[in-house]
Amino acid sequence: MGEVNIKKLAYELNLSAATVSRALRDSHEISAETKMRVLEMAKRLNYEPNPFASSLRHQKSKTIAVIVPEIANNFFSLAINGIEEVARERDYHVLIYQTHESSKIETSFLMRLLSGRVDGILISLASEAVDKENFKEVSKKLPIVFFDRVHDDIEGVKITTDDYDSTYNAVQHLVENGCKRIGYLRALDTLSTGKKRMQGYLDALKDNNFPEEPALVMIEGEKKDQRYSLIKSFIEEQKPDGILSSIEELAMPCYYACKEVGLNIPKDLKLISFSNLTHAELLNPSLTTINQPAFEIGVEAAGILFKIFNKRWYEFNETIVLKSNLIKRESTRGNF
Amino acid sequence: MGEVNIKKLAYELNLSAATVSRALRDSHEISAETKMRVLEMAKRLNYEPNPFASSLRHQKSKTIAVIVPEIANNFFSLAINGIEEVARERDYHVLIYQTHESSKIETSFLMRLLSGRVDGILISLASEAVDKENFKEVSKKLPIVFFDRVHDDIEGVKITTDDYDSTYNAVQHLVENGCKRIGYLRALDTLSTGKKRMQGYLDALKDNNFPEEPALVMIEGEKKDQRYSLIKSFIEEQKPDGILSSIEELAMPCYYACKEVGLNIPKDLKLISFSNLTHAELLNPSLTTINQPAFEIGVEAAGILFKIFNKRWYEFNETIVLKSNLIKRESTRGNF
DNA sequence: TTTATTTACGTAAACGTTTACGGAAAAAAC
DNA sequence: GTTTTTTCCGTAAACGTTTACGTAAATAAA
Numbered sequence: 001m002g003e004v005n006i007k008k009l010a011y012e013l014n015l016s017a018a019t020v021s022r023a024l025r026d027s028h029e030i031s032a033e034t035k036m037r038v039l040e041m042a043k044r045l046n047y048e049p050n051p052f053a054s055s056l057r058h059q060k061s062k063t064i065a066v067i068v069p070e071i072a073n074n075f076f077s078l079a080i081n082g083i084e085e086v087a088r089e090r091d092y093h094v095l096i097y098q099t100h101e102s103s104k105i106e107t108s109f110l111m112r113l114l115s116g117r118v119d120g121i122l123i124s125l126a127s128e129a130v131d132k133e134n135f136k137e138v139s140k141k142l143p144i145v146f147f148d149r150v151h152d153d154i155e156g157v158k159i160t161t162d163d164y165d166s167t168y169n170a171v172q173h174l175v176e177n178g179c180k181r182i183g184y185l186r187a188l189d190t191l192s193t194g195k196k197r198m199q200g201y202l203d204a205l206k207d208n209n210f211p212e213e214p215a216l217v218m219i220e221g222e223k224k225d226q227r228y229s230l231i232k233s234f235i236e237e238q239k240p241d242g243i244l245s246s247i248e249e250l251a252m253p254c255y256y257a258c259k260e261v262g263l264n265i266p267k268d269l270k271l272i273s274f275s276n277l278t279h280a281e282l283l284n285p286s287l288t289t290i291n292q293p294a295f296e297i298g299v300e301a302a303g304i305l306f307k308i309f310n311k312r313w314y315e316f317n318e319t320i321v322l323k324s325n326l327i328k329r330e331s332t333r334g335n336f
Numbered sequence: 337m338g339e340v341n342i343k344k345l346a347y348e349l350n351l352s353a354a355t356v357s358r359a360l361r362d363s364h365e366i367s368a369e370t371k372m373r374v375l376e377m378a379k380r381l382n383y384e385p386n387p388f389a390s391s392l393r394h395q396k397s398k399t400i401a402v403i404v405p406e407i408a409n410n411f412f413s414l415a416i417n418g419i420e421e422v423a424r425e426r427d428y429h430v431l432i433y434q435t436h437e438s439s440k441i442e443t444s445f446l447m448r449l450l451s452g453r454v455d456g457i458l459i460s461l462a463s464e465a466v467d468k469e470n471f472k473e474v475s476k477k478l479p480i481v482f483f484d485r486v487h488d489d490i491e492g493v494k495i496t497t498d499d500y501d502s503t504y505n506a507v508q509h510l511v512e513n514g515c516k517r518i519g520y521l522r523a524l525d526t527l528s529t530g531k532k533r534m535q536g537y538l539d540a541l542k543d544n545n546f547p548e549e550p551a552l553v554m555i556e557g558e559k560k561d562q563r564y565s566l567i568k569s570f571i572e573e574q575k576p577d578g579i580l581s582s583i584e585e586l587a588m589p590c591y592y593a594c595k596e597v598g599l600n601i602p603k604d605l606k607l608i609s610f611s612n613l614t615h616a617e618l619l620n621p622s623l624t625t626i627n628q629p630a631f632e633i634g635v636e637a638a639g640i641l642f643k644i645f646n647k648r649w650y651e652f653n654e655t656i657v658l659k660s661n662l663i664k665r666e667s668t669r670g671n672f
Numbered sequence: 673t674t675t676a677t678t679t680a681c682g683t684a685a686a687c688g689t690t691t692a693c694g695g696a697a698a699a700a701a702c
Numbered sequence: 703g704t705t706t707t708t709t710c711c712g713t714a715a716a717c718g719t720t721t722a723c724g725t726a727a728a729t730a731a732a
Contacts, residue, residue: 005718016682021720031680048451052397053718055388056687063431071420072631077413084407084434093453095399096432098420115384117429255618277615282591284620295408341688352712357690365710389688392717 004045013041024049060119063093064305067109067123069101069149074248074276075294076124079147082298083122090306092119103128110138118142120305124149129190143308147301148292150319152192157308158319159301163193166290166324167200170244170272173288173326175208178335179242179270183216183234185250197246197274216240220250232257235269241336245273251287270332274324285330292324340381349377360385396455399429400641403445403459405437405485410584410612411630412460415483418634419458426642428455439464446474454478456641461485465526479644483637484628486655488528493644494655495637499529502626502660503536506580506608509624509662511544514671515578515606519552519570521586533582533610552576556586568593571605577672581609587623606668610660621666628660 006024010017015034023030023038030038041047055061066083068076080096087094095118099106106126111134113121120143127149135154138144147159167184174182184201188194198217205212218234220227231253235243245251251273255265263269265285275289300320342360346353351370359366359374366374377383391397402419404412416432423430431454435442442462447470449457456479463485471490474480483495503520510518520537524530534553541548554570556563567589571579581587587609591601599605601621611625636656 006720007718017719018683018721019681021718022681025720029680034680046450048448050392050718051451051453052388052392053687054720056386056392056689056718057720059687061388070417071407072410072413072417074408077408080432081406081408081434084432088433094432096416096420096430097424098417112384114382115387117387252615252618255615279588279591279613279619282588282619283615284618284622286620342690343688353689354691354713355711357688358711361690367710370710386688389717390690392688392719393690395717 004047005050006047009038009041009045009047012045013037055116059116061093061117062091063095063118064302065095065097065109065113065118065121067097067099067106067121069099069124069126071096071098074278075148075292078276078294079124079298079301082295082300083302084298086299086302086306092306099126101126101128103130107131107134110134114138114141119309120144122147122301122305125151125191127188127190127194130154143305145301145305145308147297149188149191149193151190152195155317157304157317159297159304159322160193160319161292161297161322161324163196163324164200164203166274166326167197167244167246168204169200169326170290171201171204171208173328173332174242174244174270174272175204175210177242177266177270177332179240180210181213181216181238181240182210182242182244183218183238183240185218185220185231185234185243185245185247185254185273187220187247187250189219194246201244224249228253228256232260235261235263240269242270242332243272245271248273248275248277251275255283265331266333267336272332280327281329283331285333288329288332289327290324291327293322296322340383341386342383345374345377345381345383348381349373391452395452397429397453398427399431399454400638401431401433401445401449401454401457403433403435403442403457405435405460405462407432407434410614411484411628414612414630415460415634415637418631418636419638420634422635422638422642428642435462437462437464439466443467443470446470450474450477455645456480458483458637458641461487461527463524463526463530466490479641481637481641481644483633485524485527485529487526488531491653493640493653495633495640495658496529496655497628497633497658497660499532499660500536500539502610502662503533503580503582504540505536505662506626507537507540507544509664509668510578510580510606510608511540511546513578513602513606513668515576516546517549517552517574517576518546518578518580519554519574519576521554521556521567521570521579521581521583521590521609523556523583523586525555530582537580560585564589564592568596571597571599576605578606578668579608581607584609584611584613587611591619601667602669603672608668616663617665619667621669624665624668625663626660627663629658632658 006017006020010020020038023035066080070076084094097109103126122145124147132153139156145157150158150160171182186198215238221230235257243254254271258265258269265271272288276292276294280287280289342353342356346356356374359371400423402416406412420430433445439462458481460483466487468489475492481493486494486496507518522534551574557566571593579590590607594601594605601607608624612628612630616623616625
């Protein structure tokens, strides 16, 4: 720990600790000359205030927590990027936690954060079913902002994208390009994020007078290593001519599966997916994506959290919806 | 802040705060029965110890800082993933900071961390020239572990990959596949990480009796938005038949540039790059990569930091070198 | 001149936790 | 039965910072 503290400064300057403290915080009850002296000495001795003493006294930490399912994910790492930038501007610190989609881990993080270690939480929910009571408990004591992965049953401030419109428009795009059997790779189905994406898909089908066909919706199993084989048999059995994937992680295996099965994208099968892959353009074929403004979501989420800090936060209950971009590329090109 | 603290617990239990504290830490001088009572009450009242009070008292934070150039980067996000997992196992918290390659920001973070906010630092250096004195200053007070982006002139514990061998072998691979003019996209040249990569390239050329040709080394400019045009003119003017890129960010523009210029990868130009792209396999053509074990680097770096916590850390001065993988794919396939 | 106000600083308590020290009671040793 | 040891708990101080309160001196108002 830094050995130079306020007492040391005070001693060197022949002042009281109180005066030094006030001088450092530019209090009006300290003379300009004294302030000068204190500032200089502080600089000379490389004084850094002890954050724990401050936090203990102030009951605030100048720290926020970010809880996400995974860090190593194009969407979340971009969102964290945005969050970090906003936090840095305000001299806040960012703690980071990943749940690996486990609501048990998620809950344990939340409970630990009730200690006051952070002034607020930014969270993107794990896909596992959540305990709503928990969030009520936490949000009574701490401002929480939910982003992207949200749940309708949990009250609070939320930043999302236009999930329903995104899938609706994506299906529309597939229909326009001649798809007759549009499969949906479903994920996040415990969250409203997932439900809305699903609903957009369903409604678009209905509006195009497509028959209802539950088998065309592939539901992800428990284990990630089954994804590939699941998708492969889905393609072989259901023979879709278009696939809309609700997450990037399910779209990539489609490439491999199609190669394996001998299907050409987009000639035999058109593919479109939510994705924040930087180089979707360079894939073979380039992937038509629903691109979420991940960085902006992070900026927005952090921004609103700081707004909340300055007001009585429980008055907030809005949901901010940012628009995703449908970027049309080769994987959905041409008609059959 | 959590309203229930040790004093409250003590009051409810008719005990002193000291006894409660000791009971919670399972001290031997508290009877089994009292411990039970305390634990129960703590659970019932949802007691969470105030971390700032503890930290203030203990002079340690149970927190580590991770400083990286960018979070939204395949390599760094994976490394952070590894770090977070190790930290979680030990009930440590992870603060995250990004420098955007600016050594000024980097320094400012380091200085702020001297306050004792963290028990140790994991850092991957910004590519801008660094002030070594700064690090000496910091590392006198705080354990630092450097990973991947390291600097020989800065003493300390380091986790790197076999940068020299990686580029050496990559060049060898290009030579074996018939390349005669092998260009190098240089980056990180202020760091030993970059220097070693460069040296591996140079030595491999020499060992293959290639003439020295400085023009074949493209040096990155200041601005990132110039990358594409720089690379394009590099390819047009130097007409390399093989390119080795020292970072992923310089390899991707090659794809676009080749398309623009009308060169076929790998027929006209073979490409190989350091990269942690998850789906390098799916690029068009799939990219031959030098894949760094990013996750493991994170795990290793965090692991050694925790080892240091338990010993007198300034006795450590090792460099741990993990092996990268050369994954051969289409972008270097075939002979001319 | 007297009184009121302002300026500039010091004293001491508080934030919540931990721990050195002390001590009463119980248990063990003599 | 006395002494020593052990068990179990309380008191109080400390970590470094902040701030309510107090106050002496300087200035302004009367």
